[in-house]
Amino acid sequence: MKDTYKRNINYLRISVTDFCNLRCKYCMPEAGVEKMKHCDVLSIEEIVKIAKESASLGIRKVRITGGEPLVRKGIIDLIKGISAIEGIEDIAMTTNGLLLKEYGKELKEAGLKRVNISIDSLDPHRYREITRGGEVEKVLEGIEEALTLGLDPIKLNTVIIGGENEEDIRKLMDLTKVYPIDVRFIELMPIGEASSWSKKHFISNEEIRKRVPELVPQLHETASPAQYYKLPSAKGRVGFIDPISSHFCSECNRLRVTFDGKLKPCLHSSQEIDLLPALREETGSLRELLAQAIASKPEKHFLDTVDYKAITRNMSQIGG
Numbered sequence: 404m405k406d407t408y409k410r411n412i413n414y415l416r417i418s419v420t421d422f423c424n425l426r427c428k429y430c431m432p433e434a435g436v437e438k439m440k441h442c443d444v445l446s447i448e449e450i451v452k453i454a455k456e457s458a459s460l461g462i463r464k465v466r467i468t469g470g471e472p473l474v475r476k477g478i479i480d481l482i483k484g485i486s487a488i489e490g491i492e493d494i495a496m497t498t499n500g501l502l503l504k505e506y507g508k509e510l511k512e513a514g515l516k517r518v519n520i521s522i523d524s525l526d527p528h529r530y531r532e533i534t535r536g537g538e539v540e541k542v543l544e545g546i547e548e549a550l551t552l553g554l555d556p557i558k559l560n561t562v563i564i565g566g567e568n569e570e571d572i573r574k575l576m577d578l579t580k581v582y583p584i585d586v587r588f589i590e591l592m593p594i595g596e597a598s599s600w601s602k603k604h605f606i607s608n609e610e611i612r613k614r615v616p617e618l619v620p621q622l623h624e625t626a627s628p629a630q631y632y633k634l635p636s637a638k639g640r641v642g643f644i645d646p647i648s649s650h651f652c653s654e655c656n657r658l659r660v661t662f663d664g665k666l667k668p669c670l671h672s673s674q675e676i677d678l679l680p681a682l683r684e685e686t687g688s689l690r691e692l693l694a695q696a697i698a699s700k701p702e703k704h705f706l707d708t709v710d711y712k713a714i715t716r717n718m719s720q721i722g723g
């Protein structure tokens with residue numbers, strides 16, 4: 404379905420939990436998040452129902468995210484349920500990769516096509532610092548497992564924090580020389596934990612690109628937030644996602660659903676549409692609410708304007 408700005412909305416991102424087995428500094432409070440009542444969280448059946456109704460409105464691609472989607476009970480059944488929906492052509496997951504070695508095979512058999520794996524450092528000590536306790540070795544095993552299973556393409560997501568993991572920029576890029584994977588740099592966004600951080604931690608992707616002059620620009624893919632480059636003779640690509648310094652809003656094709664059943668027309672707006680009454684009390688139609696979200700999708704974000712107010716939810720609730 405097209406929105407008011409003639410963008411074709413065909414991509415649904417679903418956050419299936421706000422729980423996580425890590426506590427990345429910029430994303431989650433150190434103490435984690437409070438447990439919500441069972442009934443305040445979407446059930447697996449409800450998520451499948453939303454995906455089904457979305458498919459009838461033109462959604463073709465679903466991404467499962469979180470929190471950490473692999474700590475959600477019933478995740479394999481969810482992937483099975485979504486892959487059985489007519490019209491859904493692509494099911495992907497964004498994960499920290501810690502549990503991929505364990506669940507990769509089952510996920511693939513259930514219908515998962517590909518994974519984006521977040522990794523902010525290759526150094527065990529720095530990775531532990533940023534994630535407050537994670538073991539990078541487990542993520543690397545997860546990446547190997549995804550390669551072995553043929554989940555394709557594999558994309559790594561990295562957030563560079565000024566003064567913290569700048570040394571990893573080149574090391575992470577160099578992975579593209581060894582593996583046929585994309586390594587993408589996402590600019591740190593002033594959301595959640597990072598909303599009150601000092602400016603010195605925010606490094607623009609432009610600055611990162613300047614530090615690696617041998618990167619060669621590649622053709623732009625439409626509806627992808629990333630701009631791609633390649634290191635000479637590399638197997639994979641280096642991508643840059645610049646939500647702050649450059650808008651990809653004009654090509655935006657996505658809607659988001661939070662783990663507690665709210666539809667978000669835009670990541671950087673506080674506007675939310677509650678789906679629970681339509682799902683549970685049959686007041687209102689799910690289809691109409693989805694159509695309403697598409698119709699009310701803003702033209703762009705206002706992150707770079709003076710009166711922008713940071714959204715109050717953490718990325719772990721929205722799913723990035």
Ligand SMILES: Nc1nc2c(ncn2[C@@H]2O[C@H](COP(=O)(O)OP(=O)(O)OP(=O)(O)O)[C@@H](O)[C@H]2O)c(=O)[nH]1
Pocket residue numbers: 466468495497519558560589627628644646655657670671722723
């Ligand atoms: N501002 C903004 N940022 C986004 C949007 N979609 C993704 N991002 C950012 O890009 C990061 C990486 O997103 P992923 O979860 O890997 O998904 P993706 O880039 O859409 O994935 P592909 O389907 O592989 O292109 C997210 O964590 C967000 O930080 C968007 O619509 N708007």
Ligand SMILES: C[S@@+](CC[C@H](N)C(=O)[O-])C[C@H]1O[C@@H](n2cnc3c(N)ncnc32)[C@H](O)[C@@H]1O
Pocket residue numbers: 423429430468469470471472497498499519520521560561562589590591592593594595597718719722723
């Ligand atoms: C919220 S996580 C959810 C999925 C999974 N737990 C993971 O880490 O991939 C999705 C992505 O959001 C990114 N993210 C979280 N907070 C962010 C922030 N303030 N700025 C930029 N990216 C952020 C993470 O680095 C991660 O790549």
Ligand code: SF4
Pocket residue numbers: 423424425426427430431469470471499521718719
């Ligand atoms: S970025 Fe992902 S792995 Fe890190 S705390 Fe947030 S949800 Fe968890």
Ligand code: SF4
Pocket residue numbers: 651652653655656657668669670671701702703704
């Ligand atoms: S900021 Fe909003 S409109 Fe822009 S790309 Fe992200 S979700 Fe789409």
